[in-house]
Amino acid sequence: MHINWKKTLIVTLDIVLAVYLGLAMTSFNKPDETAKLCTKVSIIIADENTNGFLSAKEIKKILEKKKLYPLEKHMQSINPRDIEEVLKTSSFVNTVQCYKTQNGHVCINVTQRLPVVRIMSVKGDDYYLDDEGGIMPNSKYTSDLIIATGYITKDFARHYLASLTDVLMSNEFWKNQIVQINILPDLGVELVPRVGEHIIFIGYLPQTKDEGMRKQLITDYLTKKLERLDKFYRYGLSAAGWNKYHYISMEFDNQIICKKTVKTMPAYTPPAVKTEEKKDSTAVSTEKKDSIKQDNNKKSV
Numbered sequence: 001m002h003i004n005w006k007k008t009l010i011v012t013l014d015i016v017l018a019v020y021l022g023l024a025m026t027s028f029n030k031p032d033e034t035a036k037l038c039t040k041v042s043i044i045i046a047d048e049n050t051n052g053f054l055s056a057k058e059i060k061k062i063l064e065k066k067k068l069y070p071l072e073k074h075m076q077s078i079n080p081r082d083i084e085e086v087l088k089t090s091s092f093v094n095t096v097q098c099y100k101t102q103n104g105h106v107c108i109n110v111t112q113r114l115p116v117v118r119i120m121s122v123k124g125d126d127y128y129l130d131d132e133g134g135i136m137p138n139s140k141y142t143s144d145l146i147i148a149t150g151y152i153t154k155d156f157a158r159h160y161l162a163s164l165t166d167v168l169m170s171n172e173f174w175k176n177q178i179v180q181i182n183i184l185p186d187l188g189v190e191l192v193p194r195v196g197e198h199i200i201f202i203g204y205l206p207q208t209k210d211e212g213m214r215k216q217l218i219t220d221y222l223t224k225k226l227e228r229l230d231k232f233y234r235y236g237l238s239a240a241g242w243n244k245y246h247y248i249s250m251e252f253d254n255q256i257i258c259k260k261t262v263k264t265m266p267a268y269t270p271p272a273v274k275t276e277e278k279k280d281s282t283a284v285s286t287e288k289k290d291s292i293k294q295d296n297n298k299k300s301v
Contacts (some may be wrong), residue, residue: 038070038078039104046111053092053112053139062087070106078106091137117165117181118145121152131169133162150183160205163218164189167226174226188251196242197261200229203251225250232256 043056063069066086070078080098087096087110094111101107115128115136128136128145135154146168148161164181168174180192182199191200202225206217228250236256237244249257 036075036104038073038075038100038106040106041069041071042105042107044107044109046109047114053115054090054110059087059108059110062090075100075104080106083108092139115145116169117161118147119152119157119161120147120149122150125152125154129157129162129165131166133158146178146181148181148183150181151185151187152183156183156187159211159214160207160218163215164205164222166215167219167222171226173230196237198243198245199247201247201249201251224253228253228256 041060043059045054045056045059060069063083063086068083068086070083078100080100083098083106084096087093087098087108092112094113096111097109099107113130113132113134113136116131117129119125119127119129126138128138129148130136135158146165148157148165152161161181161183168178177193177195178191179194182190182192184190186204188204189202191202193200202222206214206221208214208217229248232248243261245258246261247259251257
């Protein structure tokens with residue numbers, strides 16, 4: 001068998017050159033980090049002013065507790081994956097991305113979970129529900145959220161209340177108008193508005209074990225109720241007055257039942273007796289008696 005040494009040599013040289021170029025490029029793009037220290041840590045939190053759960057200071061505290069805060073550490077010893085895994089354990093972190101730069105900087109980008117409703121059940125539970133139906137522990141969060149009260153289990157909150165809240169939050173008017181959701185013992189749903197001294201009963205949310213169908217059924221049900229309520233607000237309460245009714249039931253599709261607000265009359269209070277006049281009259285009669293006595297004394301003298 002004849003070997004073409006010239007061709008073999010050319011192929012070998014090409015392979016060696018390719019390996020060399022690959023190593024050179026890798027070495028150029030990833031310089032030696034053994035002598036470099038981390039000189040700056042950038043922590044960026046998306047929606048920090050909106051959500052308010054996390055701050056750069058709190059992120060730093062979490063990493064310091066695990067001895068992973070990278071400032072002034074050797075770049076080679078800093079593992080971005082370790083930082084990401086620790087921060088993901090926080091109940092308020094949605095996503096986190098960490099990476100190193102060639103000039104000795106470490107960048108940490110964090111997105112937060114978005115709370116949409118605060119749950120305060122009759123059993124004493126107090127927690128938040130996020131926009132994906134996840135449960136978040138109670139914290140210092142003080143934003144203007146819808147509050148859900150009453151007979152709420154965590155299962156009902158995740159599978160039913162989350163979908164109900166999604167519909168309210170998706171509409172700018174109802175997002176600002178509804179301030180409280182109350183769940184009755186039989187799972188009936190009441191809504192408490194910001195404007196008007198009335199409570200709205202919307203009936204009972206559709207129930208099914210099919211998770212995909214459940215969300216759609218609740219969305220359709222609540223959308224229909226809110227459309228009717230919007231018309232009643234526009235053509236009913238706007239003319240009759242926002243405080244005319246104290247309870248509005250929209251349980252049935254073909255009617256709206258309203259209970260009027262009963263204004264109680266103040267109890268009758270009899271006028272107070274003028275004691276000063278009595279004292280004056282008594283004083284006058286005494287004066288008369290004294291004058292008569294004086295006259296009689298004069299006559300006897």
